[in-house]
Amino acid sequence: ERGASILCIGPAGERMVSFASVSMDGHTNFGRGGGGAVWGSKNLKAIVVKGRGKVDVADCDSLNKVQSDIMKMLNASPFLSGKSGLINTGTLALLDLTDFRRMMPVRNFSATWFPETGKINAQEMKKIYGRRNYGCYGCPVKCKKFDLKGNPLPEFQSASHLGPLNDNDDIRSIYEANLLCNDMGLDTISFGGTMACYGEFRQKFVTGSQLVSFVRKIAMKEKGDGESLAEGSARWAEFNGCKELSMTVKGLELPAYDPRGAYGMALGYAVSNRGGCHLRSYPVRHEILRRPVATNRFSFEGKARIIKIEEDENASADSLLVCKFLLYGAGIEECARGLTSVTGISYDAQDLLRIGSRIVLLERWINAENGFSKKDDKLPKRFFNEPGSSDDRLEIPPLPEEEFELTLQKYYKIRGCNENGVPRDEMMDSSGAGK
Ligand code: SF4
Known part of the structure; x- marks a missing residue:
């Protein structure tokens, strides 16, 4: 309507x-x-x-000024407005980047480089299906891409997990499986991760057309594989005696950045309150995209504090319903100015970070009340035991486990948790998260 x-x-x-x-x-x-x-x-x-109501704004002039400043920052951001940025190419541009950096999850994270990436990247997708911009309501970035028939094109995470993660270089099956996942209501990341676990267990990944047919089988919980795979890779692998093949954290399938290529992301995945997720913290921003400054992606140094700050920032942006892509141009300072303009209550960036920290701590406390602890803040063993795909110019070794454990303890300390990852009572009280 x-x-x-x-x-x-x-x-x-x-x-x-x-x-x-x-x-x-x-x-x-x-x-x-x-x-x-x-x-x-x-x-x-x-x-x-549906509605026609309006939001009362305390200070319209100030809000207009923030909006115009944010627009200038978005326009000046190469990641958003550059030739291969989100506005022109969409998130699918990241496929070439992660492959080039040798951190693309391939064949259930058993390799980190996919020689056929050129067959399934943003340029190929555009050549076959055409491309036009589309976006969420009111968004000036419009990172989403439709084909010329008005169907959504696969985004980066979906293309990765329906493609290389399942050893699939058939672009048409990636496009179709993505559309069908949307229609049937399946998360493409967890679907791709579950199918990759199934493929490695069978020592044979399904073909592109079989992958498409599995979307329906799983969504309809068809008797046999459809029904069992609908449980997700963690339960499926446990049932089939191959727990180590489920590439999950806290039961949630990992997204499209191999942690051996970005150590901050490794820590971010492990401590994420909702499990294998790249949106609680997104260190790829500085480890790969080098914004606001580059950090050493093959080091844990300083990452405990960075992850804590990123989690706080993202939790605060989420609670404001601000898209995280905005943070590639503008920052949490502009969010605070916007909130002040709308509510008439004064907020600064530190206030928002404090609120974000309270949210993350409270989530962690709820997890702890439900039995989660350090034993769940861990990555699949593969990342510590097996190297990624090295070449002459770049070595991708396994993650150094001892350093990871030390950094995890630093994170707990900075977050206000005990050595088992559970928030300390005094931290809950002083942060205002209170029980
Ligand atoms: S709000 Fe975010 S996800 Fe939606 S179109 Fe804009 S940039 Fe893309």
């Missing part, structure tokens, strides 16, 4: 597939963590929002 926005689940959510997503207006997905299964369990199919 004109002017309405729709959130809805698909057949996967109705059947409570553990990685069912919630789709927004048929093209943007709340993919991670199985929110669609929760909706399905409550018989909630869709929410439609």
Whole structure:
């Protein structure tokens, strides 16, 4: 309906597939963590929002000024506005970058380089399907890309996990599997991760067309493999006696940055409160994209504090409903100015970081109350035992486990947790997270 926005689940959510997503207006997905299964369990199919109300703004002039400053910063950011930036190319541009940096997850994270990347990258996708910009409501960046028929093109994470992670260089099957995941309501990252675990276990990855057919089998929980794989890779692997092949943290499939190529991301994955996720902290920003300054991607030095600050910043941006891509141009300072303009209550960047820290601490406390601790802040063994794909110019060794453990303890200390990763009572009280 004109002017309405729709959130809805698909057949996967109705059947409570553990990685069912919630789709927004048929093209943007709340993919991670199985929110669609929760909706399905409550018989909630869709929410439609339509309205003409306005938000009262305390200081319109000040808000206009912040908005204009933010626009200048977005325009000046090469990552957003450059030739291969998000505005022109979309997130799929990251496929070439991660491959070049030898940190692309290939064949269930058993390699970090995919020689066929040129067959499935953003340029090829554009050549075959065309490309036009689309974005979330009111967003000037419009990082999402549609084909000329109006179908969403795969984003970076989806292309990676439907492609190289499953040893698949068939671009048409990547495109189709992505569309079908959207239609059936499946998270492409967890779907790809689960299929890759299945492929490695069988010592044979499925073909591109088989991959497409598995989307339906899993979403419909078809008897046999469809039903069992709908549990996700962690439960499936445990049931089949191959736990080590599930590339997950806290049961959630890891996204498209191999941690052997970005040590901050390794720590970020491990401590993430919702499991294998690149959006609680995103050290790739400085380790690979070099913003605001480059850090050594093959070192844990300084990463404990950086991850803590990034988590705080991201939690605060999430609670403001600010897209994290905005932070590639503008920063948390501009978010604080915007919030002050709208509410009339004075906030600065430090206030937002404090609020973010409180959120992360509270999440960690809730996890701890549910039995999570240091034993869950860990990465699959493969990353400590096996190297990535090195070449003459670049060596990708296994992660140094001892340094990882030391950095984890530093993180706990900075976060206000005990050595088992559980928030200390005094920290809960002083942060305002209170029990
Ligand atoms: S809000 Fe973020 S995800 Fe949505 S189109 Fe804009 S930049 Fe992309």
